[in-house]
Amino acid sequence: MHILVVDDKQVILDSLRAALTAQGYFVDTAIHGLAASEKLQNTVYDLLIIDHLMPIMNGIQLTKHVRQSECSGNTPIIFMTTQGQSSIKSLCNTDLFSAVIDKPINESNLLKLIKELLSPNTRYQLL
Template identity: 30%
Template sequence: MSANILTVDDSASIRLTTRVTLTTAGYNVTEAVDGMDGLNKLKDGQFDLVITDLNMPNMDGLTMIRELRKLPAFTGVPVIFLTTESDGELRQQAKAAGATGWLTKPFDPENLVKIARKVLGR
């Protein structure tokens, strides 16, 4: 059974690249355009992994993770930040909010698949 991954990013090109990379690796991908859209899709679906940007309109990635972690069904779902940010303080905030890992843009597609396989165990 293939894992269901939600990608959350306001950049259409990043969503496309992420979707193509992950679907080619055999994963099912659903896209969201910002944290609010992502949170709504999370509430309506079953996801095994969330990959989110940090800086987005309507709701940023940190806020989305904090809200996600309040939902019992998603307390153990891994969340990877995929962002241009590399600040150590932001990384600490992300970890405190419940992020599992951090990947900096631009990203190597093979590395994204490697990380997805690692956190999903498949």
């Protein structure tokens, strides 16, 4: 299963990549929304993990862009925020996201959430 992690903090990208690859996932990273958008043009992902506050293109803008795409419009999205989930609800329609999680990330909760989102419906299970 192929996951794209988008965050402007390299330490978070490195930490999530290590945790996810240890579970057998293939992981790509992007340092902001525009870089992620470029990767999405060339690769199909099973899951996106997107940070809220980033330069150039923030997580909400990226998510709206993803949802408009024919190729990635139905891809599950885990949205990460330091602002609190109630704050996100006031900023946008949270139906854009499959899940919203608070930072700092609880690794075991994230892995459990990923398994829940990916297990019923991934393109690899169809092969």
